[in-house]
Amino acid sequence: MIEVRNLTKIFTTSSQEILALDEVSLHVEKGEVFGIIGLSGAGKSTLIRCINMLEKPTSGSVVIDGVDITTLESSELRSARQKIGMIFQQFNLLSSRTVYDNVMFPLEIAGFPKKEATQRVEELLELVGLEDRSDSYPAQLSGGQKQRVGIARALANKPKLLLSDEATSALDPQTTRSILGLLKDINHRLGLTIMLITHDMNVIKQTCDRVAVIDDSQIVEVGKVVNIFSKPQTDTSRSFIGTVVNNDVPEQMLQGRAALETGHDSLLIRVSFIGESAGKPLISSMIKKFDVDANILYGNIDYIKETPFGYLALELTGLPNHINEGLAYLKGQGLEVEVIRGV
Amino acid sequence: MFDFLGANAWMADKVLLATWESIYMVMISTVLSYLVGLPLGVILVATSEGHIVENKSVNTVLGSIVNAVRSVPFIIFLILIIPLTRLIVGTPIGTIASIVPLTLAAIPFVARLVETSLKEIEWGLIEAALSMGANAWQVITKVLLPEAMPSLSLGVAITTINLVGYSAMAGIVGGGGLGTLAYYYGYQRYENGIMWITVIVLVVLVQLVQMLGDTLAAKISNKRM
């Protein structure tokens, strides 16, 4: 659906040149919710704004459904944009228009016949649950309601792609959840491809199929959200995950362990689960099979897009060779095992 | 000094007629100056750096013309364009003739006022429209002008008030209206009463216009709140 190739953007200001995107390439599948996460100034907005050419790339291409939109002339670009919806952190609704007329706005631009447009606006207001507020002005709405208008407006021309630039960053957590729920619902119901940027890993976790981590103008990691959560490859990803999932064994858990029997060893390990392995009683079968004791120190389990995912911190005690066999067994069953501390 | 309290009906007629002439001059000049100044202001904004139809040369040329006209004091401007006024109206004297310098002087003023109003609009709104595929004309007519309406209507009031002042100046060189009245009777014949009546009428006019502008702007803003 979207193919971004070697996208580079350099902003030239009077005093300096700022490299905002450095040879960024990525691919977004039709119908997926693709997230882009990064710290402030990483280049997220620049990237998403290059997708609909609000920002003109310095070099590289953006191919949407086979059309390289960086090469379009202005009238072609305008028609292409009608098929790409966009929602914004600051909502950007027209204060001069009612909710109804704000949703009508893109249809006016596209030159929709009046009668069809009226029907379409009503459909959209119903979709976002604002049919009773159609005569209100934006200033009379809450942030969440404003963003619902923004979403209705972005969907008016039946776009195939929806771009979201921090659409929930100005909202409280509960409103954020409901807006993200709406986006997911639209994604399922209309098969709409969504590309969203955020600096909040919770948003990624709740909504996205895949995620790209952008750091200092470059994409440092791309993959399925579950994979990035369970096996982050970069420090940037790890620190984002740390904001959502507590992956560290609390310090006090490492203290005050039980005395060991003679000849026995103790090993502190962390076992990460992902997907179906989370549902199997692997730990208890290891205990039975290899005659090791497992003392659960700390644990955490979560769901990402219906996939269970989590970890346990265990203290294994037993004869050294039993412990080693147990470890090998867990690894053999597809678990990620990491030794935190041996004795 | 306050003998105007006993002014006769003949005087009252004179004042009424002059007031009407002033209102007439100012209204026509305001309308005409917006006819040209509004598009000019829009062009000044739209061609500015980074805007929807950025065009440095157009922007610089128009900006310089606007500044040049604005830097000429009105009383000099009045005399300067007498030949042009004569060419258009046939005579440089009278109410109709005054409309020419009033309009020409107000155009650059209006252009700058409009420019200021339109520049206040958040760039995000323009971007949102562009992201939907709007062209420059649609951005101007559907975003810039409607969003700036409260501020634009205050601008109309300011322009009108300025033109009331200018029209009085034009009156002194034979432009008709309250200015001429004050000059002939008040200045040349030392009839202070007329002078004071003129001043009071002008004050009332200005107050009325400002009130109208404020009310209109508030009405538009309140509707949106």
Ligand SMILES: Nc1ncnc2c1ncn2[C@@H]1O[C@H](COP(=O)(O)OP(=O)(O)OP(=O)(O)O)[C@@H](O)[C@H]1O
């Ligand atoms: N119009 C511009 N002119 C100059 N520099 C710019 C411009 N827009 C963005 N930049 C610079 O490009 C870099 C990337 O900015 P961008 O807005 O893409 O970051 P971001 O990841 O969206 O950050 P945030 O989370 O704060 O929104 C920053 O260093 C920024 O200062």
Ligand SMILES: [Mg+2]
């Ligand atoms: Mg940003």
